[in-house]
Amino acid sequence: MLVTGLEILKKAREEGYGVGAFNTNNMEITQAILEASEAKRSPVILAMSEGAIKYGGGYLARMVIEAARDARVPVAVHLDHGSSYEAVLRALRLGFTSVMIDKSGEDFETNVAETKRVVAAARAVGVSVEAEIGKLAGVEEHVAVDEKDALLTNPREAQIFAERTGIDFLAVAIGTSHGPYKGKGRPFIDHARLKEIAELLPGMPLVLHGASGVPQELVERINRAGGNLKGAQGIHPDDIRLAIQGGISKINTDTDLRLAFTAAVREVLMEKPEIFDPRKILGPAREEMKRVVMERIELFGSAGRA
Numbered sequence: 001m002l003v004t005g006l007e008i009l010k011k012a013r014e015e016g017y018g019v020g021a022f023n024t025n026n027m028e029i030t031q032a033i034l035e036a037s038e039a040k041r042s043p044v045i046l047a048m049s050e051g052a053i054k055y056g057g058g059y060l061a062r063m064v065i066e067a068a069r070d071a072r073v074p075v076a077v078h079l080d081h082g083s084s085y086e087a088v089l090r091a092l093r094l095g096f097t098s099v100m101i102d103k104s105g106e107d108f109e110t111n112v113a114e115t116k117r118v119v120a121a122a123r124a125v126g127v128s129v130e131a132e133i134g135k136l137a138g139v140e141e142h143v144a145v146d147e148k149d150a151l152l153t154n155p156r157e158a159q160i161f162a163e164r165t166g167i168d169f170l171a172v173a174i175g176t177s178h179g180p181y182k183g184k185g186r187p188f189i190d191h192a193r194l195k196e197i198a199e200l201l202p203g204m205p206l207v208l209h210g211a212s213g214v215p216q217e218l219v220e221r222i223n224r225a226g227g228n229l230k231g232a233q234g235i236h237p238d239d240i241r242l243a244i245q246g247g248i249s250k251i252n253t254d255t256d257l258r259l260a261f262t263a264a265v266r267e268v269l270m271e272k273p274e275i276f277d278p279r280k281i282l283g284p285a286r287e288e289m290k291r292v293v294m295e296r297i298e299l300f301g302s303a304g305r306a
């Protein structure tokens, strides 16, 4: 069933578990996310970036929303990293139940003003809004405190931002970054900063972008099957558990699905050179992504919460 993002995340924050926001770009990814969520009886967020909407068109967006409606668990369809008011309006028109406006690259006042406009539009049609404050960048442990401060979310600023904009959930920068290269060894996460933010914003669901685990087993399989992803590194499961305890409710995952997809496709094509039926190539990829989503759901603690 299709619900708003806030409906899913308010309960998650109150009860102290996390919900995955998994990025989709096609039918097989959508099916993998929904089948895994149904198998685990977990609420879920289907995220589509502007890039995904451009790639698949309104046609893909409508298919994703239809699939969410048919699902036997609560599903929100969410615009990931909306870059403008216009992009948000397009998503609202398509029927998304949650949107992100990402003006984190602008100065504080512009971020507030643009986010407020989006909140007014989304509120009018009952859609939830996420915004971001701070810069998502892999931050090394040894980096100087004032350098970290310049990039990562300032707790007091986060509180003022949330009050002034009226957003429903807030993405924070605490050391994670997008993609498969998040730092050497175990990437640094600023749990103390997260604790401060959560204390200043009681009840507000917080969002962790760049949260993929980058399972080394998948990286090795890709590299063995002709890929080149040397040095790929993700967020340790213990850091995800700690972050959820610290107030993170929405955990964005795209890279892990891309890795699962690529590992399965590379292996099938390498091991079965006689195959040319797309279903025999994409089917195993769907299964591999489903396995990854089920593992993430267990890690987030959202299994059985639907």
Ligand code: G3H
Pocket: 023, 049, 050, 051, 052, 080, 081, 178, 254, 255
């Ligand atoms: O945070 C970004 C997501 O991984 C989506 O990436 O813009 O390439 O679709 P994309």
Ligand code: 13P
Pocket: 023, 080, 081, 177, 178, 179, 180, 208, 209, 210, 211, 212, 213, 252, 253, 254, 255, 256
């Ligand atoms: P990953 O690249 O770590 O999967 O992060 C995805 C994300 O934050 C989407 O908004």
Ligand code: ZN
Pocket: 081, 178, 209, 210, 252
């Ligand atoms: Zn993101």
